[in-house]
Amino acid sequence: MRCGPKPARGSPRPFKRGDVWTVLPERDMRIGHGLLGLWFVGTLLVGAFTTGVHALELPKPTSSGLATTKVAHLRDTRGGAVHALYASCKCSERIIDALVVRGARRDLPETVLGVGDFGARRSALRDAGYAFVAVSADELRTDFGIEAAPLLVVVRADGSVGYAGGYRATENGRVEVASLIERALVRPIDTPHPLFGCAVSKVLRGIVDPFGFKN
Secondary structure (H helix, E strand, O other): OOOOOOOOOOOOEEEEEOOEEEEEOHHHHHHHHHHHHHHHHHHHHHHHHHHHHHOOEEOOOOHHHHOOOHHHHOOOOOEEEEEEEEOOOHHHHHHHHHHHHHOOOOOOOEEEEEEOOOOHHHHHHHHOOOEEEEOOHHHHHHOOOOOEEOEEEEEEOOOOEEEEEOOEEOOOOOEEOHHHHHHHHHOOOOOOOOEEOEEOOHHHHHHHOOOOOOO
């Protein structure tokens, strides 16, 4: 119990921090509460922004445009599948894990265009049968026409692109890959899945994530 005279009206209010009594003016306490409130609101806004960026549908390259890039050369007489992945992207990490578990097709070349440091995952992808091509963000954009990841591209035997879009999780949580590739080889898929993930090119990052919260 604290002893002593009762503070007069309008005088600073005491509060306890540990075992030390400290007295702050009312104005300073209001400022402190205000700053704490701003910090809390700012934290919520940053969290909402990064979540929003992650849930933002990113632009997909057109099939006709991809057919004029180096993507069209990543095939054999039956066609080919190309996985554009970004090491710094959480969505790409999920696709990498799914691809490693699935393993590449033996009757069709499957190539990973990897941007960033894949570390041990690079060897894991190669061991699973994928060809791995390390590219920079600029090369992915200028040579292959791709600015966001993870992106699946299916190249048909004639060099046309049968699919260019995102991956989709099935009801049991698995990532749909094999069926997309097979369908696109038979007939082009005109309505690909939305692309959710990360902007890779500098230009696109500047548009969807100008403050660099995500990448």
